Amino acid sequence: MIKDLNVKVGPQFYRYSEGAIDIVPELLQEHAASRILIVHGDISWEKARPFLTKVMNLDKEIIYEQYHGECSYNESYRIEDIINKNKIDFVIGVGGGKLSDLVTYASHLTNTQFGLIPTLASNCAPWAPLSVMYKDNGLAEGKTEHVKRQAAFLITDPALVIDSPVNYFIAGIADTLAKWYESDLILEQEEFSNESFPQMARFAARMCKEKILTESEKAIADMQAGTISEEFIRISEIIFAIAGLVGGLGDKYARNTAAHAVHDAISAYLPAVHKYLHGEKVAYGIFYQLALEKKWSTIDELIPFYETLHLPKSLTEMGVYPMSESTLKNIVQLIDGKQKVHLLPLPINEETLTTALIDLEKYINQ
Structure with missing residues (x-):
């Protein structure tokens, strides 16, 4: 327990x-x-x-x-x-x-x-x-x-x-999508299989992912048209309520890991990314986390969705890569210093964190 x-x-x-x-x-x-x-x-x-x-x-x-x-x-x-x-x-x-x-x-x-x-x-x-x-x-x-x-x-x-800026809604969609990818590796471990609240968190995270990927485009179109549809209500509610329920039920084991950690790091050391919304930077963070996990096929599956919603897939697309060695080191050290990243059942150190960042840029730019 x-x-x-x-x-x-x-x-x-x-x-x-x-x-x-x-x-x-x-x-x-x-x-x-x-x-x-x-x-x-x-x-x-x-x-x-x-x-x-x-x-x-x-x-x-x-x-x-x-x-x-x-x-x-x-x-x-x-x-x-x-x-x-x-x-x-x-x-x-x-x-x-x-x-x-x-x-x-x-x-x-x-x-x-x-x-x-x-x-x-x-x-x-x-x-x-x-x-x-x-x-x-x-x-x-x-x-x-x-x-x-x-x-x-x-x-x-x-x-x-519905009368708010649509780009904030899209950023919220990306931020919510991260709930699944950041908690997946942790909560799939055997030690959590019989833990009631973490499993409820996992169920909620899965709901976030499935509804986001299947209903977001319709919800965005309805928002742009000013139509309060079932899809708009469902997706917006998932963004500000169900997504919060994930961390509320699962605590640190289901709140955030690498995707949000890299968001914090680039926000701290790359002033040029300040023009991007929180969720847009987290969207890049999802790909960073998947690169850390070496799940390149999952990145491939998500690329069409990202392109439809115009979400950034790499730091190159955000106009901040390449960067100096000192800046890269600062970013990696900040990520490595966050306890939440080390909850992932992976080798997490400055070398693996640096490799993931560089490999993702190469993969997206190829």
Whole structure:
């Protein structure tokens, strides 16, 4: 039996349907919220406001604060200060993944209840009890803050989500696809075969992969047409909910490994990749992980899907390869320094990590 498994299933309350946001006042009452801070984005906030009429008209003290665009330590401490100075007892985050991460971490720092209303489907940040940290300039810190507290609620409306940028949706599709490839080698091992929660995580990860590969193209086309179809609802829900459930059930054994580790490394040492979204960099990371596992045939199978969605397959395509020996070494050392990579049942060291990166560039460019 695994003794260090931390199961954090998900938000206390979840709903994703037309008009769902109207239930937020009832939930705030359930949590005895009286002084509320709403942390929001910029453009996304203008789109979200019409959905929040019942919340904004509550007879409660509500403070509105626009965040500065990054989930950084400095920004977290700024929000922490606002919470403390105003004696806030409930925080609501309205926006994308970085904002969700920011609210999660700031609420952790202040021991404050919080709820999340995602305005797009680009990752599982609203579901997962962790925050991926960035520097104020957008470069990755290479550090993730894991917390024990889950959101009091995750609620949103497909009519709000469908009006978000399609490139974020595609990035979310790639980020979700990684759930299977990053956990596959770990959870297929005999030691996990009779572990109930990791096996549930494996089932959820498989669902993510199968639905992503079979329904994404239809969901993207429907989003572009503004059609709230079953496929759009299913794929967006898989992105911000089921994908988070994978890590929630399987903990570190099903959260992320090489694909996200290389994302962190290139984000830290290659400023030119900052223009790519998180999920786009993770898409490259999936291929990197498969190269590390020497699963070239799986890469071949995924290439048509990547090309249809215009996802980057290599660092060359991203315009950052070749690179200097010192930069390559820094990237590899950061990957090697992450404990999660060493959960893979493979020889993981600087040599194998370097070989995988170089071999992938050769393979894609041949």
